[in-house]
Amino acid sequence: MTESGEETRAGFVALIGEPNAGKSTLLNRMVGAKVSIVTHKVQTTRTRIRGIAMEDQSQIVFVDTPGLFRPRRRLDRAMVAAAWGGAADADIVVLLVEAHRGLTPGVEAILDALKERASDKQRVALAINKIDRVKAETLLAMTQKLNEAYPFERTFLISAERGHGVDDLKTWLAAELPQGPWLYPEDQIADLPLRMIAAEVTREKLTLRLHEELPYQLTVETEKWEERKDGSARIDQIVYVARDGHKGIVLGHKGETIKAVGQAARAELTEFLGRPVHLFLQVKVRPNWLEEKERYSEMGLEFRDGD
Numbered sequence: 001m002t003e004s005g006e007e008t009r010a011g012f013v014a015l016i017g018e019p020n021a022g023k024s025t026l027l028n029r030m031v032g033a034k035v036s037i038v039t040h041k042v043q044t045t046r047t048r049i050r051g052i053a054m055e056d057q058s059q060i061v062f063v064d065t066p067g068l069f070r071p072r073r074r075l076d077r078a079m080v081a082a083a084w085g086g087a088a089d090a091d092i093v094v095l096l097v098e099a100h101r102g103l104t105p106g107v108e109a110i111l112d113a114l115k116e117r118a119s120d121k122q123r124v125a126l127a128i129n130k131i132d133r134v135k136a137e138t139l140l141a142m143t144q145k146l147n148e149a150y151p152f153e154r155t156f157l158i159s160a161e162r163g164h165g166v167d168d169l170k171t172w173l174a175a176e177l178p179q180g181p182w183l184y185p186e187d188q189i190a191d192l193p194l195r196m197i198a199a200e201v202t203r204e205k206l207t208l209r210l211h212e213e214l215p216y217q218l219t220v221e222t223e224k225w226e227e228r229k230d231g232s233a234r235i236d237q238i239v240y241v242a243r244d245g246h247k248g249i250v251l252g253h254k255g256e257t258i259k260a261v262g263q264a265a266r267a268e269l270t271e272f273l274g275r276p277v278h279l280f281l282q283v284k285v286r287p288n289w290l291e292e293k294e295r296y297s298e299m300g301l302e303f304r305d306g307d
């Protein structure tokens with residue numbers, strides 16, 4: 001109950017879908033704060049990130065999952081496990097499908113997995129995203145086809161980027177979540193530790209700057225976070241790369257790349273925290289990080305021995 005005596009609702013919503021389906025974009029739009037990183041690169045979301053949206057008297061806690069796909073490497077398998085972990089905990093699952101791609105083999109695989117894993121009680125809604133990219137006529141047929149493939153509770157036609165249909169989806173979720181007290185303080189927008197958010201910001205700037213050149217096994221970690229008496233924060237981060245050659249790419253000619261990345265990340269962190277930030281970046285080569293358990297837990301993933 002709120003102070004005014006209205007019933008409150010709260011629960012978890014998992015956004016699932018193929019890589020690039022628009023999960024981060026949708027999450028950011030519904031939460032209204034940047035908690036997940038949106039880039040043009042596939043597979044950027046590495047951690048289970050939650051954002052919290054308030055709608056009427058409902059608190060919607062989003063579990064943004066990494067893209068679901070067929071895992072090959074160890075890291076990929078950990079990401080898929082994390083994705084399903086999020087879906088299994090959720091009160092409602094929202095499957096995002098791209099309007100210009102429809103029922104792809106990847107979507108079919110997700111539907112198979114849903115049928116296999118989700119219990120009968122699991123509520124699943126469909127959101128066809130990127131409707132700005134297709135003609136209205138194709139949407140009707142696509143809605144029908146997808147609903148024949150899986151008994152979705154509801155179908156929403158949305159453009160996460162432009163905001164079309166997003167309010168309808170949010171209102172529906174808010175009304176459908178179980179009655180109960182709020183799970184988080186109202187002003188909390190993300191339960192992701194600040195250190196991790198700070199690392200994601202730097203990673204995003206590197207991605208934007210390097211595009212296709214971005215070393216695949218690159219990772220950013222916040223090593224130290226010092227609150228200073230003058231109200232500013234000193235943040236020390238390490239950019240780990242797998243090979244010597246990658247170090248040069250990240251540093252750039254005369255260190256230009258890393259300098260520009262540092263400036264851009266510092267500006268965003270200053271805005272995000274609302275106070276001055278001093279950001280120090282270091283690039284280190286760490287050939288085996290993909291196999292190191294510690295790195296996995298820092299990304300919020302489970303390391304699976306013997307996989």
Ligand SMILES: Nc1nc2c(ncn2[C@@H]2O[C@H](COP(=O)(O)OP(=O)(O)OP(=O)(O)O)[C@@H](O)[C@H]2O)c(=O)[nH]1
Nearest residue numbers: 020021022023024025042043045067130159160161
């Ligand atoms: N045209 C169009 N593009 C969109 C829309 N929503 C998202 N996108 C774009 O699709 C791309 C992928 O969006 P993301 O939100 O990063 O997708 P994701 O599902 O979180 O991706 P992963 O992190 O790889 O799992 C970005 O370039 C977005 O700008 C939309 O409604 N219309």
